[in-house]
Structure formats: structure tokens, C-alpha cells
Amino acid sequence: MTFKEFDFKQNLQKSIDEAGFKEPSPIQQDAIPVILQGKDIVGQAHTGTGKTxxxxxxxxxxxxxxxxxxxxxxxxxxxxxxxxxxxxYKFGKNLNINTATVYGGQSYSRQLKHIENASILIATPGRFLDLLRDKKISINPSFVVLDEADEMLDMGFLDDIKEIFTFLPEKRQTLLFSATMPNAIKQLAKSILNEPEFITITQSEITNSKITQTFYVVDEYERDDALIRLYDFKNPEKSIIFCRTKKEVDRLSTFLVSQGFSAKGLHGDMEQRQREEAINAFKKGKLEILIATDVAARGLDVNDVTHVFNYHLPFDSESYVHRIGRTGRAGKEGVAVSIVTPHEFRMIQKIQKTTGGKLEAKTIPTIKLVKDKKTNSLIEKIKEQEVHDAALKIVEDLKESYDISTIAFKLASILSSSTYVKGNNNIGKSEKDILKLIENSSKSDRDDRSRGGRRGGSRNFNNRRSNSSRRDSSSNSKSSSGKPSSNRRRRSS
Known part of the structure; x- marks a missing residue:
């Protein structure tokens, strides 16, 4: 189906068309008709599925x-x-609808002024509750949305949420969205929603099929070298690197800038102004790499991220899904790359089992492979280059001293400096090493099962032997459209 089948207001449909939206995602296809009927809903869907x-x-x-x-x-x-x-705001601009944001770290007076002219208020729980308690605002909303409810639970906001709803009108339409459904969220839904309809995106849709997922096995001391080599080879247009800690974000951003990359960090200890500057620069294409912690990147919505790199694996599969969901958005293809040590091998297998994704083991490209790819790209660029008048004058001036072949060799020598590749020739584990890790892991699981152990997991790596015997040959992908999967279920409360 298309968005036009929802029969939205003309000016709203105009905004949808201007945004380039054609076909609704699974959560949109199921949720929108129910919400238009005025029903409360509980939507279970991950970040990146189009919940907003x-x-x-x-x-x-x-x-x-x-x-x-x-x-x-x-x-x-x-x-x-x-x-x-x-x-x-993007969707509501043709309806003359303004939005206001309310969160800590900003002055009350400025936010209150924005609220006076807004039809939609987007707020974090702490600051919103402060405004309600102190009677700084008096509102009577017809619609209330709880987004990322499980994340608010993890951050300790559950009591704040319950208190917030004591200030809101009983006559309202309430929509709750959460990636997971722990018991506390189910109980919250019972207390604040009225006969909700449940809409769930099933396990098969958790990881986007348009995202190519690969991992590379290296020793701990090789992480930086592996990351630089992979950037040299893949040459991503816009990428996010995920780290576990704020300290690692700061160190890695400094390192990448020293290597000539346009990169900035994003984490919770940064001042709000710095965080906003980094996000805006990244969204506008002034920044090619954003290095972030999981919490800082929660909800980051940039449609043209081509690659996501896991510098370290996250601690759980849920975070992995949130991370890689930053790429492959709006129908485009994406690439998710994880750098893994032998000690983290079980975690990567657990992630594969939990998410149902296909993670392909690959080896870090050698200097020759990277150099060959850079050279081929340079040759193609030269072939496509138009000849400018200024270039003609340079060549004519040089012909007074050199023959045309020598001129060509000199110019090619200048250009070929861009094909230089840093680091050791061989980085990370070899194909043989990776196969041994897979075999040892499988043997360990068999031993566990024979002893009645409970550990285990899927070892079904996609074409493991043939894939691990190939060098990485992936390149940047361009967008392609595809219809969303229909493998969903919906049930009434």
C-alpha cells in the first residue's frame, strides 16, 4: 500500500510527499488505521522501524x-x-503546526515561551514533571504518546511517568511504544490505557534485511588498526561508530581526527550545546563520522547513514539491534560492521541467534587489496572527469618543458598519493583462525550438551566456509526501494 491510501488531509499528504515517503513501514501500516479510529494502542517495535x-x-x-x-x-x-x-515539525509545517521541546539543561523561560506557541509538546519525564508540579504549564492534551517506554523504565523514570499521568485529562487517546514488554511496562499499560489494541512487529522483522552484517576477528591491540583499514577499504559516506564508554568515545574521536577524519564524539557528559552541534553537523553532512555511546545515540534519526561500526560489541542483543538500526533506514541499504576479539566470539553468536540476523565472518583486507580498490576508484574518477579550461592551460604550459607522457606520469603520481595505505599488511585473524574459532565453539557447545549443560546457540553462520575464505569485497550501497515484510501479527486486548 501507499500513504495515499490512508486518506490524510491534503496538506499533510503534501508534507509526506515532500519528505519522499512512499510506502508505510510495517508498524505504520498496522498502527495508523487503528490510531485514526481513536483507539489506544500498545506498539511493540524497535527504533528505526518508523514509529514517529x-x-x-x-x-x-x-x-x-x-x-x-x-x-x-x-x-x-x-x-x-x-x-x-x-x-x-517536518510533517506538520503545511498544517501550521508548531512543536516545542522540553528537557533538562535549558532555561525554563525559553521553553515556556515555545510552549505558548506550540500544538505539540515533546518532553523528557523529569523536566515535564517539574513544569506540571510547579504549575508552570496548564495543558489539556487530546493525545498522549509514550515513546521508548522500556528505555524510560531502564533509566528509572517509571514513577515519574505514573505521576505525570495524574496531571493529564482522563479523556484522551494514549499510545505506548516499546521495543520490549517487561512486566512493569505491561502493568503501566493497564493503568494508563483504555482497552488498547496490541500491535507487534515479529522477531523476523527485528533486524532489517537491507542491512548487510559482517564481523572481523582481531586481537585487542589491533582494534584501532582494524578500524582505519576498514574505513580505507569501505570508504563510507556517513557512519556512526559505537563505543561502550564515554572515555572510549573521547579517545577514539581524538585518534580519528589525528588520522585526518572528520569526526566528533557524542556522549552524556558533553554540554548540551556541544551535543546539538555534533548532531546537527552530522545530519547536514558537515561531519562524516559520529562516535557515540548507546544512550547518547538513542533515537538518533539520520536517513543517510551508510555504515555502522561496533568498535566494541554491546553488552546485549537489544543494544545491537538499536545500533545497527541507525543504517538501512527509509528503504535504503546499509552496512553493519563489528570488530570482535576471540573472547567475544560467543557474544557475536548469541547476537546472531537472538536477532535471527545473518552475520558473516570476514578477514581484514590486506594493504594490496585496499590499494587495488583505491587505484581502481581513482581510474574510474579520472575517466569520468570533465576537462576544464584551466586544466588545458596547465598542460599547455607544461608542454613547453615536457612531453605529454611525462606530464601524464607526473600528474598521476600526484593523484596516486591518495592510494597510500597505512598500517601492517596483515591485521586480525586469518581465515584458518576464524574457522578454528567456529569449530572450537561448536565443539564446546556439544561438550556442554553432553554434560547436560545449558549453554548453547546457533552456529549456523551463513555459508561459513565459503564466506570466510573470501576477502571482504563489499562496497558502499545505494538506496533501493522494497516493500515491507507482511510477517506481522496484531491482536486486540
């Missing part, structure tokens, strides 16, 4: 646009608040 549009578009369509706060969206982090605000 799933609740934002039908709410915008039903709003009266009477210059008062008609809708409230509660989110766990300030970054997600800004992202949701940008998205809803």
Missing part, C-alpha cells in the same frame, strides 16, 4: 490546529526529543 511517523501522522491528521497543546510525546532522552520534534 506511525503515531505522528494520524495525530497530525486528527488535530484541530487551534494553537494550544493538543498532543504530548514523552521520550527518555533530550536527543530523542529533538529528533521527534524535527520529524513532527
Amino acid at each position: 511517523a506511525a503515531f505522528g501522522l494520524p495525530i497530525l491528521n486528527m488535530m484541530k490546529c487551534n494553537k494550544e497543546v493538543e498532543a504530548v510525546v514523552i521520550v527518555p532522552t533530550r536527543e530523542l526529543a529533538m529528533q521527534v520534534s524535527d520529524e513532527l
